[in-house]
């Protein structure tokens with residue numbers, strides 16, 4: 240076992256607010272979401288505010304992240320009410336990062352103004368592709384031009400911290416198709432971008448659509464090519480890759496998401512939301528209607544609760560930290576967990592260093608870009624390895 244975690248200065252919390260409503264359900268989506276219903280949404284927002292009020296303990300927080308689902312379906316006054324509730328229940332910093340995930344088709348100039356007045360200072364758009372054919376295959380409601388227009392509206396509304404998500408390895412997508420979306424994103428010039436690999440879960444309706452449309456995904460080596468060429472294009476455009484799937488202009492990393500990768504704490508609100516505080520991981524009930532009923536009844540919302548052992552926290556700190564381009568600060572890990580990572584895992588990690596997938600310089604351990612493609616294999620070394 241690792242030693243008890245050392246004394247570590249408490250970092251401000253991240254607050255996550257889950258909004259489980261969407262205008263339509265995309266054919267590949269495996270998130271906790273359902274179709275938008277005005278009445279249910281009104282009850283849900285009221286329940287969220289109650290949960291925030293009853294959970295709040297005045298701890299410092301410096302990020303609020305509205306994720307979903309489609310948070311941009313909320314009205315600005317609802318977003319404002321939720322942010323206000325967070326401010327009353329926690330010691331929210333003056334420079335708080337408030338991110339709202341948005342779908343391009345839900346955005347209007349009025350809404351953007353309203354969100355800004357409510358306190359939102361960062362928008363994260365689910366663009367996924369800048370090619371209409373691909374967006375249609377994914378059953379997305381927006382077109383490429385709608386996504387471009389939405390981005391233009393954010394600039395007109397004065398937002399200077401905008402992230403765009405793209406998905407690669409889409410059905411029927413070639414390397415050059417993918418790079419066209421990447422170049423389109425670079426042309427727009429957001430402060431931040433996330434590049435995800437489409438994962439098609441077993442019963443996804445997209446599978447049937449792929450069979451009907453005879454769309455296949457590219458071979459695995461082409462998927463690797465997609466990743467490497469996209470990252471090279473983003474490097475050339477001045478973005479810095481700071482995590483396996485994320486790039487940003489200097490200083491524009493997602494402060495909220497970095498908490499997940501750097502062993503920090505967060506409190507989630509809403510149906511299906513996770514929290515990790517003081518070594519305990521909890522998950523709220525997933526169903527929206529059950530969540531609303533439980534809040535109204537004053538009942539417990541948590542359906543899963545797990546005390547993280549020191550060993551579990553240590554392992555998670557290692558494989559989450561390795562996702563970051565800067566890698567693991569081995570002295571900091573040693574201070575916190577009383578374990579010498581290289582002494583413990585060096586023999587198993589050495590082959591990855593020899594293959595050019597991992598860099599060990601005595602102070603840090605970090606993946607190279609080719610190593611990021613094989614991150615799971617490298618990280619498997621850390622999982623419940625017996626103590627030597």
Ligand code: SF4
Nearest residue numbers: 261264265268307308
């Ligand atoms: S908009 Fe996002 S959360 Fe909603 S169904 Fe589509 S992929 Fe899922």
